[in-house]
Amino acid sequence: MEFVLTQPDRPHGRGLSNSPGPVKRLALERGLVLLQPASLKGDTCAPLLAQPLDVLVVAAYGLILPPPMLAWPRQGCINIHASLLPRWRGAAPIARAILAGDRQTGISIMRMEEGLDSGPVLSQHAVAIDPRETSGTLHDKLASLGARAIVETLRAVERGETPEGRAQNAAETTYARKIEQSEAVIDWTAEARVVDRVVRAFDPAPGAQTSLEGATMKIWKAAPLSGRFGAPGTIVRADTSGIVVACGDGALAVAELQRGGRRRMDARAFLAGRALTAGMRLGD
Numbered sequence: 001m002e003f004v005l006t007q008p009d010r011p012h013g014r015g016l017s018n019s020p021g022p023v024k025r026l027a028l029e030r031g032l033v034l035l036q037p038a039s040l041k042g043d044t045c046a047p048l049l050a051q052p053l054d055v056l057v058v059a060a061y062g063l064i065l066p067p068p069m070l071a072w073p074r075q076g077c078i079n080i081h082a083s084l085l086p087r088w089r090g091a092a093p094i095a096r097a098i099l100a101g102d103r104q105t106g107i108s109i110m111r112m113e114e115g116l117d118s119g120p121v122l123s124q125h126a127v128a129i130d131p132r133e134t135s136g137t138l139h140d141k142l143a144s145l146g147a148r149a150i151v152e153t154l155r156a157v158e159r160g161e162t163p164e165g166r167a168q169n170a171a172e173t174t175y176a177r178k179i180e181q182s183e184a185v186i187d188w189t190a191e192a193r194v195v196d197r198v199v200r201a202f203d204p205a206p207g208a209q210t211s212l213e214g215a216t217m218k219i220w221k222a223a224p225l226s227g228r229f230g231a232p233g234t235i236v237r238a239d240t241s242g243i244v245v246a247c248g249d250g251a252l253a254v255a256e257l258q259r260g261g262r263r264r265m266d267a268r269a270f271l272a273g274r275a276l277t278a279g280m281r282l283g284d
Contacts, residue, residue: 002032002033003032003033003034003035004023004024004027004032004033004034004035005035005036005037005061006021006023006024006027006034006035006036006061007021007036007061007062007063008036008037008038009021009024009036024036035048039063040063040064040065040066040069041066045068045069049068049069049072052074053072053073053074054073054074054075054157055073055074055075055076055077055078055154055157056069056072056073056076056077056078057077057078057079057080057150057154058077058078058079058080058112059079059080059146059150060080065077065112067114070112070113070114075157075162076111076112077111077112078109078110078111078112078122078150078153079109079110079111079112079117079119080107080108080109080146080149080150081093081107081108081109081110081117082094082105082107082139082142082146083097083105083106083108083176084104084105084106084108084124084126085108085110085117085121085124085168086117086118086168086169086170086172086173086174087102087105087172087173087174088105088174088175088176089116089117089118089173089174089175089176090116090117090175090176090177090178091176091177091178091179092176092177092178092179093105093176094135094138094139094142095135095176095179095201095202096174096176096177096201097129097138097176098129098133098134098135098138098197098200098201099197099198099201100197101193101197102129103128103129104126104127104128104129105126105127105129105138105142106124106125106126106127106142106145107124107125107127107142107145107146107149108121108123108124109121109122109123109124109149109150109153110122110165111165116175118168118170119165119168120164120165120166120167120168121165121166121168122153122162122163122165123149123152123153123163125145125148125149127141127142127145132200132223133200134200134201134203134204135200135201135202135203135204135205136203136204179202179206181206183198183202184198184202184206184207184208184209185209185210185283186198186199186208186209186210186219186282186283187283188210188232188233188245188246188247188248188282188283189232189233189247189248190247190248191224191247191248191249191250192224192225192226192247192248192249192250192251192252193224193250195208195222195224195247195252196222196223196224196252199219199220199221199222199252203220203221207219207220207258208220210233210282210283211282211283211284212276212280212282213280213284215259215260216259216260217257217258217259217260217282218257218258218264219252219254219256219257219258220256220257220258220264221254221255221256222252222253222254222255222256223252223253223255224247224250224251224252224253225244225250225251225252225253226250227250227251229244229246229247229250229251230246231246231281232246232247232248233245233246233281233282233283233284234246234278234279234280234281234282235276235277235278235279235280235281235282236251236278237278238267238271238276238277238278238280239271240268240271242254242255242267243257243267243270243271243276245282254267255267257270259274
């Protein structure tokens, strides 16, 4: 039996009408059997678990697999995780790696057990985190790498060569907790390189946020500058070459930003519609 499991349709868009996610759309395009249980607990999946299954592949499913489901496939449940385990177990490994200033991350193919991303690692594939990497660009790199890695693993399973896996060193564990909206609010007293990581880690969602004269503003592209620039959050320069904002140490050269309810635009276009002057403060 071949099938695809994905979560139920969720509200999207301004009308908040239920719409299918990308997994469902692709499954329907390919003519695959699609199941969308609201829960994996209790008797909900009992008829499903009665079916014979060789292996179950899990990628960003978003629900905890209960013990009966973990024990269901003959070859076990295999997870594609976007970090080099045991670093960044949990929900947001990509953003956490950028926020921490990690120089590399990767894909871990692991055998699932009841613990959170704690199972034995079957294979790992490292990738460098570029200096200007965003969560969006890194996600796409890891998605492509993960697809290749899981195909290699499934081919090994088919040949009967599935490795037992390497136990993780629990002492090296770090946790990538779920991103909270409050974390996206820029602290201008932080070092410029730290603020820069916030901008890149929260692109494309939820977007690094600040305020100007009480109105919300998001910053999408920027670069850190070294030196002393004055009180944190102060606009040092705002002209055709960009917008420079002082940080606790250094400054942030803002290249793309967005006012609440408006579209994203580069600094020059933004300044054409909203005058900014040196001495204005962000985040007040």
